[in-house]
Structures are given as structure tokens and as C-alpha cells.
Amino acid sequence: MAENQDDIIILEEGEEENKEQEEVVQDQNDVPEKKNKKKIIVIAVSSVVLVTIILIAIILLSKSDDEDSNLDVNQITQNITEKESNSARFEPLKIERLIKKANILYKKGDKQNALKIYKEIASFNESISNYNIGVAKMKEKDYKGAMVYFKKAISNGQNRCVSAINCAVCAIKIKDQKLFRYYLNLAKVYLPYESDSPLYLYYAALINYYQRYYFESLIPIRHLTSGYYLKERNYMASKIDTFFGDHLSAINRLEKNNSFDNELTLGLLYAKIGEYNIAIKHFIKSYEADNYPLNSLMAMALSYIKIGYLSSAAKNIRSAV
Numbered sequence: 001m002a003e004n005q006d007d008i009i010i011l012e013e014g015e016e017e018n019k020e021q022e023e024v025v026q027d028q029n030d031v032p033e034k035k036n037k038k039k040i041i042v043i044a045v046s047s048v049v050l051v052t053i054i055l056i057a058i059i060l061l062s063k064s065d066d067e068d069s070n071l072d073v074n075q076i077t078q079n080i081t082e083k084e085s086n087s088a089r090f091e092p093l094k095i096e097r098l099i100k101k102a103n104i105l106y107k108k109g110d111k112q113n114a115l116k117i118y119k120e121i122a123s124f125n126e127s128i129s130n131y132n133i134g135v136a137k138m139k140e141k142d143y144k145g146a147m148v149y150f151k152k153a154i155s156n157g158q159n160r161c162v163s164a165i166n167c168a169v170c171a172i173k174i175k176d177q178k179l180f181r182y183y184l185n186l187a188k189v190y191l192p193y194e195s196d197s198p199l200y201l202y203y204a205a206l207i208n209y210y211q212r213y214y215f216e217s218l219i220p221i222r223h224l225t226s227g228y229y230l231k232e233r234n235y236m237a238s239k240i241d242t243f244f245g246d247h248l249s250a251i252n253r254l255e256k257n258n259s260f261d262n263e264l265t266l267g268l269l270y271a272k273i274g275e276y277n278i279a280i281k282h283f284i285k286s287y288e289a290d291n292y293p294l295n296s297l298m299a300m301a302l303s304y305i306k307i308g309y310l311s312s313a314a315k316n317i318r319s320a321v
Contacts, residue, residue, distance in 0.1 A: 099132060106136060131159040134166060143170040154186075161190040161203050168210060184210055198226040202233065214240045231257045238265070247272050264292050267299055276303040294320055 098117055106114035118133045134149035147170045150163040164187035171179035187207050194200045201220035208217035221237050234253040241250035251269050254262045267282030283300040287293050297320040304313035 102132065102136075106139070111136065111140060130156065131163055134163065138166060138170060141173075143173040146170050161187050161194050162199070164190055165203065165206050165210075172210075180210075199228055202226075202229055205233070205236065209236055209240070214243055235262070238269075242269065261291060263289065264296055264299070267296075267303075271299070271303055271306075276306045279303050 098120060102114045102117035105111075105117065115133065115136055118129050118136060130149045130152040134146045134153065137143075137146035137149065147167050150167045150170070153159045153163040154167075164183045168180050168183035168187060171177075171183060184207060187203070191200070191203055191207065194203055197203075201224045205217045205220040205224075208214075208220075218237060218240050221233055221240075224233060234257050238250035238253040241247070241253065247269050251266060251273075254266050254269070263282045263286035267279040267286060270276070270279035270282060280300055280303045283296045283303065287296040287300070297316045301313040301316035301320070304310070304316065
């Protein structure tokens with residue numbers, strides 16, 4: 001087949017050349033006549049093709065004009081509006097920025113504007129904003145107000161487990177044991193729904209801790225691998241370790257937190273194991289940070305007594321009184 005194809009190609013080209021040469025030799029007068037015929041045929045074919053192209057173009061243009069004239073401008077506007085409204089319904093990046101801004105304002109003490117932003121977030125995601133408003137009110141020690149927003153978050157079907165836990169904590173603060181038990185049990189009901197959450201074990205630890213199942217609470221804490229709530233986890237674990245008399249483990253956990261909030265607790269723990277000089281250093285830091293100043297002074301005085309520095313102990317007692 002390949003040879004035949006090659007032959008055909010060669011023959012087609014060769015035949016044209018041979019025929020032209022023969023025609024030139026045999027009859028010089030026939031050449032212009034044949035050339036003219038060829039030109040006429042080419043021009044005719046080209047004309048037909050050109051006319052066809054023009055007709056097709058006219059038909060397409062007229063069709064396009066008809067379609068454009070039938071387009072509903074209002075429909076186009078409506079489609080654009082729908083797209084814009086759909087994108088505006090859920091903007092996680094904007095929510096995240098607003099939450100960060102609100103948190104910064106809250107930490108700086110501008111609680112009023114922080115709450116305004118949390119309310120603004122409500123237009124994007126009500127359940128998230130309700131939870132954050134609840135947290136803000138909880139930090140303001142408005143526990144009853146916080147519970148209102150945590151209940152709304154639970155009703156919206158999101159943040160249910162942690163909202164129920166926070167409601168239980170608020171119930172402790174307002175000394176309502178019945179509500180405390182109710183919301184703690186509710187948190188246990190919602191806990192399985194958080195099985196895919198990186199905070200699942202932390203929630204489980206909190207529920208067990210508040211139910212005073214301290215050993216059961218330590219198990220999930222020890223298996224936690226995420227970095228969420230690391231400070232809170234270490235503090236909770238240190239309290240459980242203290243309950244079981246493991247003061248060294250409690251100290252190790254608290255020292256990882258590197259926070260002035262822990263200085264008084266660390267001092268007391270070091271005093272429990274007889275390290276009074278180290279304990280006094282922590283009491284001084286706690287007093288200077290204005291964290292429980294009276295407790296810090298009295299604990300320091302007792303430590304001074306233990307190591308025989310009675311004059312320093314008396315000075316601290318006078319300052320405390």
C-alpha cells in the first residue's frame with residue numbers, strides 16, 4: 001500500500017508536467033486556451049464559495065440579532081443579583097476577620113464595640129455570633145445574659161455541645177445546681193455529634209471534670225494531640241494531678257503555660273513539696289502581677305516562717321493586714 005501511495009503521488013505530479021510539456025511541443029496555441037478555461041473554472045468556483053460564505057454570515061448575523069433582541073435585560077440583571085446575593089449569604093473570611101477584630105477590641109477593654117461587631121456577625125451566621133456574644137457576656141460575668149445567647153446557639157443546631165458546657169458553667173456561677181446538671185447532661189447528649197471535631201476529647205474531658213470524674217477526665221486530656229485550649233487543658237490536668245497528690249506532674253503542666261495567672265498556684269504546689277525558696281519567688285511574681293495580692297502575701301509569709309525568716313514573714317503579714 002505504501003508503494004502504491006508513493007506511486008500515485010509521483011504520478012499525479014509527473015503526469016501534469018509531462019502533459020504540459022507534450023502540449024507545449026504539440027500545440028503551442030492550445031496552451032493559452034486551456035489556461036483561460038482553468039482560470040474561468042477557478043473564478044467561478046471561488047465566486048460560488050464567496051457567495052455561500054456571505055449568505056451564511058448574513059444568516060448568522062440576522063439570527064444573532066434576533067436572539068439579542070429577544071434577551072430579557074431584567075432577567076440578566078436578576079441573574080447577576082442572585083449570584084451576588086448567594087455569595088453574600090456566606091462569607092467565612094469576612095466572618096473570621098470580624099471575629100478577630102471583635103476579640104482584639106474585647107481584649108483591649110472596648111467591650112461595647114466588640115459586642116456591636118458580634119451582633120454584626122449575626123447577619124452572616126447567627127449561630128456563630130450567638131456563641132461569641134455568649135462568650136463575651138460570660139467574660140463580663142453576665143452569666144444569665146450569656147446563657148440566653150448560648151441557648152440560641154443550641155437552638156440553631158451548631159456549637160451545641162460547647163454551648164451546653166458553657167451554660168453549665170454559667171449555672172455554677174449563679175449557683176443553680178438544677179440548671180448545672182441539666183446542661184451538663186445536655187452536653188453529654190450532644191458530645192457524640194462532635195466525634196469528627198478536633199475538640200471532641202477536650203469536650204469529653206470538660207464534661208467528666210465538671211461531673212467530678214477526674215480519672216476519666218485525665219484519659220482524654222493525655223490523648224489530645226491538637227493545640228487547641230492548651231493552657232486550659234494543662235491547668236485542668238494540674239488540678240486533677242493535685243487532687244491525686246501528684247504535685248510534680250501538676251507543676252510540670254503549669255510551667256508549660258508560662259502565665260502569671262499560674263504563679264500563685266505554682267507557689268502553693270512548690271510549698272507542698274517543701275521547695276519554699278522557689279515557692280516564694282512565685283508568690284512574689286503573683287503579687288507583682290496583682291493576682292490575688294492578699295493570698296500571695298499570706299502564702300509568702302507562711303513560706304518565710306517555714307524557712308525561719310520570721311522578720312520577712314511579719315512584714316508580709318503587716319502588709320496583708
